Amino acid sequence: MSMTHEIWGEVQDALLHSVGENNYKTWIRPLEFATCENGVAHFKVPTNFIGNWVNRNYSDQILRHLHSAGATVRRIEFDVCTGGSGRAAQASASAPVAAPATAHDRDPARPMAPRDTGHAAADSDEADLLPGATLDGRFTFDRFVVGPPNELAHAAARRVSEGGPVTFNPLFLYGGVGLGKTHLMHAIAHQMRARDPSLRIVYLSAEQFMYRFVQALRDRDMMTFKQLFRSVDVLMVDDVQFIAGKDSTQDEFFHTFNALVDQQKQIIISGDRAPGEMEGMEDRIKSRLQCGLVVDLHPTDYELRLGILQQKVDFYAAQYPGLSIAPGVLEFLAHRISTNVRVLEGALVRLFAMASLVGREITMDMTQDCLADVLRVSERKVTVEEIQRRVSDHYNIRLSELIGPTRVRNVARPRQIAMYLSKTLTSRSLPEIGRRFGGRDHTTIMHGVKRIEDLRGRDSQVAEDLEMLRRLLEA
Numbered sequence: 001m002s003m004t005h006e007i008w009g010e011v012q013d014a015l016l017h018s019v020g021e022n023n024y025k026t027w028i029r030p031l032e033f034a035t036c037e038n039g040v041a042h043f044k045v046p047t048n049f050i051g052n053w054v055n056r057n058y059s060d061q062i063l064r065h066l067h068s069a070g071a072t073v074r075r076i077e078f079d080v081c082t083g084g085s086g087r088a089a090q091a092s093a094s095a096p097v098a099a100p101a102t103a104h105d106r107d108p109a110r111p112m113a114p115r116d117t118g119h120a121a122a123d124s125d126e127a128d129l130l131p132g133a134t135l136d137g138r139f140t141f142d143r144f145v146v147g148p149p150n151e152l153a154h155a156a157a158r159r160v161s162e163g164g165p166v167t168f169n170p171l172f173l174y175g176g177v178g179l180g181k182t183h184l185m186h187a188i189a190h191q192m193r194a195r196d197p198s199l200r201i202v203y204l205s206a207e208q209f210m211y212r213f214v215q216a217l218r219d220r221d222m223m224t225f226k227q228l229f230r231s232v233d234v235l236m237v238d239d240v241q242f243i244a245g246k247d248s249t250q251d252e253f254f255h256t257f258n259a260l261v262d263q264q265k266q267i268i269i270s271g272d273r274a275p276g277e278m279e280g281m282e283d284r285i286k287s288r289l290q291c292g293l294v295v296d297l298h299p300t301d302y303e304l305r306l307g308i309l310q311q312k313v314d315f316y317a318a319q320y321p322g323l324s325i326a327p328g329v330l331e332f333l334a335h336r337i338s339t340n341v342r343v344l345e346g347a348l349v350r351l352f353a354m355a356s357l358v359g360r361e362i363t364m365d366m367t368q369d370c371l372a373d374v375l376r377v378s379e380r381k382v383t384v385e386e387i388q389r390r391v392s393d394h395y396n397i398r399l400s401e402l403i404g405p406t407r408v409r410n411v412a413r414p415r416q417i418a419m420y421l422s423k424t425l426t427s428r429s430l431p432e433i434g435r436r437f438g439g440r441d442h443t444t445i446m447h448g449v450k451r452i453e454d455l456r457g458r459d460s461q462v463a464e465d466l467e468m469l470r471r472l473l474e475a
């Protein structure tokens with residue numbers, strides 16, 4: 001069926017439910033259905049910004065609803081409507097996945113919103129100045145799961161995204177690989193842009209900053225480079241450690257930084273470690289980076305990983321309708337993959353892809369088969385010594401007692417628990433474990449392991465203790 005105004009009316013109602021009232025008012029209501037030709041539905045939008053935003057964030061949903069309403073639409077396009085003379089905006093989307101947007105959208109280092117949204121040609125010129133990657137539409141605050149390891153960073157990012165007087169400059173976010181620094185920076189950008197589309201926000205990696213700088217030097221066009229970076233409202237530089245040891249880039253970065261701070265413009269920087277610990281970074285830069293708010297993202301804990309997995313499952317389940325995940329699988333993944341959220345998410349993507357191929361529920365067996373390599377690599381190397389220390393702390397007995405010969409029950413049982421954990425969490429053989437338990441024979445270890453295996457099913461206190469110790473050891 002061809003797309004009509006009636007169908008669009010129906011789809012608008014459906015969108016009101018699926019995106020919520022606020023989003024609907026801001027993004028969907030301004031869209032005016034114009035025509036549909038050869039499967040391409042054209043919408044008029046008041047600004048280029050709205051066109052790009054809707055394209056990036058809602059085009060999939062719009063297409064889905066159009067299809068459900070029976071419209072045969074392959075693609076949607078947004079045309080900026082400038083006082084009656086509609087002009088093609090740089091935004092379009094096609095089924096089933098939104099097509100990559102325009103040069104404008106692909107460019108990370110361009111100011112993300114034009115000051116005057118009615119001047120698409122000027123936007124394109126600006127976009128042409130800077131190459132790079134795009135802001136990820138999925139990296140929003142809504143999709144960032146907060147827990148004790150990242151709550152401070154999240155709160156700081158939220159505060160900055162609210163705008164207002166610049167209170168801490170720069171905001172410096174640091175932490176290990178895949179802990180959400182980029183996600184938070186993108187979320188700030190999305191939020192700021194939604195709040196004030198006229199803001200000129202530049203997000204880029206330190207590598208791209210250097211690339212631009214070197215290109216400007218080569219083209220003998222430093223003026224344009226300086227003008228561009230010094231005329232933004234918000235500058236975000238990701239992975240700043242990249243410019244460590246690169247003296248001229250650091251010099252230019254330093255001047256850009258100072259110029260923006262002088263103008264009270266917000267700067268947000270991320271790095272893989274605290275500024276003071278960055279080798280090869282000039283002291284004057286380190287001290288600039290430290291003079292705002294420095295917050296770190298700590299390694300995730302089990303609960304946060306589980307929360308992230310649960311949130312991502314909802315997302316993937318919507319993409320693969322009909323697929324389910326067996327109880328215990330998410331908990332297992334949260335236990336076993338503790339390195340980095342990116343790996344955790346990758347594991348989930350693989351599981352869903354595999355399950356959709358075979359058309360079955362994601363079970364524990366499938367998880368172990370499909371992720372054998374990831375699980376092997378991320379296996380935390382727990383040592384027998386660590387286990388002994390944890391167990392003696394937990395039962396409040398001395399390490400020397402745990403390893404020694406005493407047979408009193410309040411030591412013998414924890415000792416067997418330590419033997420069991422050594423057997424199940426390390427790759428040590430029974431004789432090797434025996435040696436670490438005061439030179440005991442391997443049959444003693446085997447007996448201890450069997451005893452706990454047996455108790456585990458009958459004694460809930462033992463089961464609980466084992467679970468808690470395992471979590472502590474694998475955290």
Ligand SMILES: Nc1ncnc2c1ncn2[C@@H]1O[C@H](COP(=O)(O)OP(=O)(O)OP(=O)(O)O)[C@@H](O)[C@H]1O
Pocket residue numbers: 139143144145146150175176177178179180181182183184239272308341342345
């Ligand atoms: N708290 C979180 N909630 C939801 N998703 C998260 C969270 N933390 C990280 N992620 C996801 O993990 C992935 C990696 O995050 P991100 O790219 O932001 O990490 P990073 O700290 O910038 O890593 P790198 O050091 O490699 O640049 C992304 O898909 C991101 O959405």
